[in-house]
Amino acid sequence: MSDAIRYERVGDIAVLTAQNPPVNALGLDVRRGLLAGFERAETEGAKAVLIYGDGRTYFAGADIREFGKPMQAPSFADLCTRIEASPLIVVSALHGTALGGGLEVALSSHYRIAVPSAKMGLPEVHLGILPGAGGTQRLPRVAGVGMALDMITTGRPIGAAKALENGIIDRVVEGEPREIGLAYTQELLEAGAPRRAVCDLPAPKGVDFDAMHVALLKKGRGQLSPATALRAVQAACEADSFEAGLRRERELFMELMNSDQRLGMIHAFFSERAVSKLPELKGVAPRVLAEMGVIGGGTMGAGIATAALLSGLKVTMLEMTDAAAAAAQGRIEGNLKGAVKRGKISADQFTALTTQALTLATDYSALAQVDLVVEAVFEDMSVKKTVFTQLDAVCKPGAILASNTSYLDINEIAACTSRPEDVIGLHFFSPAHVMKLLEVVVADKTAIDVVATGFALGKMLGKISVRSGVCDGFIGNRILAAYRACADHMILDGASPYQIDAAMTAFGFAMGPFAVADLAGLDIGWAARKRLAPTRDARERVPSFPDKLCEDGHFGQKTGKGYYVYEAGKRGGTPNPDVPGLIDANRAELGLTPRVFTDAEITRRYMCAMVNEAAKVVGEGIARRPLDVDMTLLFGYGFPRYHGGPLKWADIVGLDDILADINTYAKGDDFFWQPAPLLQQLVADGRCFDDLNKEAS
């Protein structure tokens, strides 16, 4: 018997305990241990088998680290079939998170009991695959097709009560899984309860699978797993037998297991956990974080304050006048009311947060005792320096002074204080209480425990924190500037903003770059272009149509017109009829004759620009690893998760082909398309970005 499964007898009951921390993943040892456990229980003449998990949870699914390697027997599906076929009464006792293969093992048991706090689900679609151990066949039989499709195509877990309501489990009892499991099993034996194999239940009634398939493909914006999983559930309703349904499930499971989307989504799963684990932070204790100050109660500052309040921190919001402080309070309360509406906090918690946790101030002295201050004032270096000079004078020794700037030089800000080691960048994304990404921008003199505190704050706020070095735009906005410039160049050469938006939504983005620009506000890019104009290289292709749009007062959604025209009360916009004229005039000015672009070329150029700049960001050490860039683009810029991130996408596509394309594009513009040295080096060495992730972890 492997250590991963402990075998013991309690009377007529053989008890199989999973001991595979941290989440009792169904690795090979666990699967073999379960198999051996059943063989032994049946040989020894036990009357029942109880399965439960030691530690924090029942099985949380397959061991995802095994994916991509040859599957060693027993497969998940064979294991579940074997458990279900046992002549003994099989009981599973669930606690923690019974997910994926874990719930499938439970469904192949004959009876299921859970503690009230247990959660269960089939989240495989989030990994680019589908339940491959009979879940698409058994769950519809116990819970009906509607419930099964909801759980399987969304991957959303449910609680024990809802599972009981839907027949997925039989009992919910407070207590330790072992104790409640033994008591329930004993009760079943004494009652002479029969084996109860789910496979013997009748095939469930179907629904309009074809219509749902179309809807799922549309909703997934190209993600395959939900729609494919639906076809497996359809087999549960329509296949000639349970076994035929299992065969169909296996076919579809392998189809997805061999897909690029599985590579991308597994990469995302592990990267979002690895990104905040930096070797240099190992063993570094963060500073105490209980009270936070926020300066500037605009949208960003109010969002940051809201996120901090929701995480349990006390917050002092500093504005310069009572009126501005009241306006900030209104924004924060509005955000918190939204949290009440979403069920994140109760009305009482809202009251406590707004009356006890939040303090409004108009004088810097109110910040004298805070542990960390985030400045979110106007994006102007002289304004920032004035604020930091004041903070330096007022804040207690050891207080951390952070700027939320999205591109200004943190080194320059730190230099205006007597404590540069306490200065850091914490770049939140708007709305700061909703967007997951936090760029932790580390300046030259930032102390390591201040960095650790930045990550600790990110964790408290539920963020995906990414370490960034100091450069214009840090990681995300610097890469954004590159692929946005590429889009503008394609427009000068013949493409339209609307064709580019359509091509990039077909690639999987929720919105194309021009719709996003309209949403964010065209004046932001305009201000950046004006700021960078003095330092611009003469060889850079700079279109004038974006500035013309702004000069005409069109800033996008906020003014009702940008690249699109927006009508009150209507979602989305329609192409702005004035834009083609602006573009034609710009081409004429530059003596350019427009040519036709295919969607494929648009997507390729756009992605090559993103990958090339990302490779420069990694090569210069602004991002620690390629996965840091992937997580930045996934959690801050809507990059489609099923591609894994731009550098995972590049690995899958092939770096040699990407570099070849960049070299081809450089023939038309050798300034913009200067290949990243790191990309050239990786291609020369026959390596990929993931090799760098592995070396850095």
Ligand code: T1G
């Ligand atoms: N396999 C391998 N490692 C896993 C893992 C898994 N399934 N789940 C978690 N880990 C690692 C994780 O990388 C981290 O490692 C540590 O455990 C703690 O995780 C046949 C084929 C269970 C809700 O999709 O959702 O079954 O960073 O930080 O926040 O049909 O982990 O410490 O080195 O996330 O408390 C289906 C995935 C698989 C569940 C716990 N199962 N895991 O969250 O801790 S496919 C899943 C989670 C499948 C079948 C198919 C969460 C969690 P490290 P954590 P947490």
